[in-house]
Amino acid sequence: MYSRRALFKTGAIVGTGFVLSNALGRWTRVHAQATGGGTAILATPLPQYVTELPDLLASPLTGTQLSIPIAANSHDFGLGLAGVTTTPTWGYGGATYLGPTIVAQSGTPINIDWINNLTGNINAHLLPVDTTIHWAHPSSGIPVVTHLHGGKNLSLSDGLPDAWVTNTGQRGRLAQPATTGSGNSLTYKYPNEQEAATIWYHDHALGITRLNVYAGLAAFYIIRDAFDTGAPDNPLGLPTSPYEQLIVIQDKLFTTIGELFYPASNADLALLAPNAPVFPGNAPYPSVLPEFFGNTIVVNGVAWPKMTVEPRLYRLRLLNGCDTRFLNLFFNGNLVQMYQIGTDQGLLNAPVPVKAVTIAPGERADLLVDFTRAVGRNVTLQNNAPGTFKRPIVVDPKTTGQIMQFQVGATVGNTTNNLVPVTLRPPASPTITIPPTPTQPPRQLALFEWLPLNQNPPEYGRLTPLLGTVADGAILWEGNLPETMTFVGTEITGGGLYYTENPRAGSIETWEIYNTTVDNHPIHLHLVRFQILDRQKFTATQLTPISPLTNIKFQGKAIPPAPEEAGWKDTVICPPGQVTRIVVKFELPSEETTPAEYVWHCHILSHEDNEMMRPFVVEP
Known part of the structure; x- marks a missing residue:
């Protein structure tokens, strides 16, 4: 049995480093972990555990015909900077950042019009775009395309990187023909022919996915079925809203005036680490970096939030929405018990007690978390994911080692679904078994x-x-x-x-x-x-x-x-x-x-x- 935690012990998991040339022209792997040491990068300690975690299940989108615009906005990350209230961002469906949670029913198709309402050309992007790599290359506008990650999708509705569309109506090789006058939308059909699962949607445009997601284009898509219904009387006895919460974890860099920062040049790297190696002298600006690490943890769009909870069982659906950073999540001590009940594509056969949960970028983990023993206490979800190199990425225990805090009250308002179920696959639900052995060679x-x-x-x-x-x-x-x-x-x-x-x-x-x-x-x-x-x-x-x-x-x-x-x-x-x-x-x-x-x-x-x-x- 391969413990995911064992991957850490071998130095095998989590994170990578920038690869840059040194003055001798030899290439070496180094870590340009953001330290906030430059004058343009936010170095002031930010307030932690002040802003309540936004409830991403409070107002989900339902129904079978949806229209979701993609547009620029401004968002309050809770940075606590004097004179700074919001940050320029992008969002789906009118959200200032991220997008509305979509709740679908297994077997019931949904049609969504994804409308590109961004403005300007690529030089108006919130972040620097490297046009020298293999990317969408429109002659006008900003390309986007939405991929339903984890969906059993039709090819023309998958959100493939070559299926992009711009706000000016230009379209990629695999984009559907325009059906509107402006041509700035894509109409996708999602059959939802799959079990209940925690999946998500995010931008997937060729060569600029990292930038479009960093700007805000990502959100949850929850599939329910006859067993995992989301209702209090669900046959599995799983906690439901407000005791069910969605949590997306990201890492960011901000400037001292509260803007998103994404390094793309030697000068940018010098702001992150004074002795950082440099690109070759002829490297373009902006230039793509192999990896990105931020110094500010953002959860559901808020820097280091808190969540007020009761001393009872909660269901927490976690998504690693980082560019590069792996996460190894845990609570210190034995006040909080965790059980993993699901992976990317649905529930396990039965709950698995865990001390820590490892999730890579794009992965999800479905947890039951019991705060009963932590009555009246504040408990912090922490991260200690190291790097893959001889010199691991430094996780600052005060910043990137902290995710969010749960402030546990003294009383339980509702005891419904407050026990860890014995099974997650009742007789009517198919158990997870390895598919038959393939007949062809691997x-x-x-x-x-x-x-x-x-x-x-x-x-x-x-x-x-x-x-x-x-x-x-x-x-x-x-x-x-x-x-x-x-x-x-x-x-x-x-x-x-x-x-x-x-x-x-x-x-x-x-x-x-x-x-x-x-x-x-x-x-x-x-x-x-x-x-x-x-x-x-x-x-x-x-x-x-x-x-x-x-x-x-x-x-x-x-x-x-x-x-x-x-x-x-x-x-x-x-x-x-x-x-x-x-x-x-x-x-x-x-x-x-x-x-x-x-x-x-x-x-x-x-x-x-x-x-x-x-x-x-x-x-x-």
Whole structure:
């Protein structure tokens, strides 16, 4: 059994560092963890545990026909700065930041019009956009596209990175034809043909996902079913609102005037750390960084909030909405008991007692948290996720080591659903079992990091994380190899893309994901849910860091997932130097036709934006 906490002990989990050139022209990995030391970066200690946690389930969107605009706004993060009340942000559906929670019913389709009401061209973006990387490249307007992460989506409604639309009506390769006069909207249909689960929607526009999400474009999408109904009389006996809460955790940087800050140049890095290495002299401004770490924890849009709770059982649905930061969440002492009841794609078979919960960017964890013993006390949810390098990322126990505080009252107002259930899968509900063993050989994929020798456009000698196969090595988005630019795979759907992953509809496959890098990567597959089989250390021979793998040898035993990770997943942590094996059934929505295009990628947003993403196509 592979304990997720054990990944920390091996230095295998959590976080990565900027890769920058030094004065000698040699490239080294260093941590440019934000310290707030520069005059433009907010260094004043912010108030903690003052603002009440916003209840994201208080006013959900329901119904089957929704219209959700995407627009600029301003938001109060609770920074407590003199003369600063709000920060320029983006939001969905009229929200000043994030968006409304959508509550759907399993088996009941929802149609949503996503309307791009942003203004201006790309130079009007809230954050600096690197136009030298592989991105949407509109000639006017700002591109957005909404992906329902964890949804069993139709391909044309999945929110694929090439399906973007701008406020001026320009559209990406996979965007639906315009149906309105202005052409600035996309109408998506979500079949919701899946179990109850905690999923979410966020922007996925090619090459600027990290920036659009950082500006505010992310929110929850909750699927209910006949068992997890959300009503007090639900057959599982799970706590319901207000004892059920949604919690999205992010990290940010702010300027001294309360604006969002996202580093994109040598000068920006100098503000973060005086001795930070620099980009090559010819690197463009703005320039993409491999990873991002903020110094301010934001929960549900508020910096270090509090939540007033009763001394009883609560259901907390957690989402790691960070760009890069992994989280290992815990309470000190034994006043608070935690039980994990669900993963990305739904409930476990039974509650699992846990001392800590590890979630990578994009992952969700569904918890029952019992505050009974903490009556009259203040208890703080903390984070101690280290880094993956020899010198781990510093987690400041006073800032990034603190998430939020629960202030426990003295009395219980309602005792309904106040016991931890014995089972989460009653007889009428299918239990979680490993799908049948595939008949075909495993599909062997790999994770790479490319340090181009080319110091000229478009690479500029910058580190680029990539996906690929064991047989071919690293592969760029379109299917070409980084150094030779020759194509591998098959062109199936046209449009110049070559696919190396082409499972058949309804087939069951084992994917072996070999991580040749020094980082953990949370790998996300669109469309499907899967289960983790095991992880195992390996060695292999490579001519270069992006070459094919040969002479693969496994070390030690293959270790299955811990009980809290043994549910349905859509995002999996792949530790460095290990092969992660998952079993996947490529089940399409009932209305889908083949071939149908989707993508798989690293969910460190700065990685997927800079080429660590590949399309796959489901064939007949």
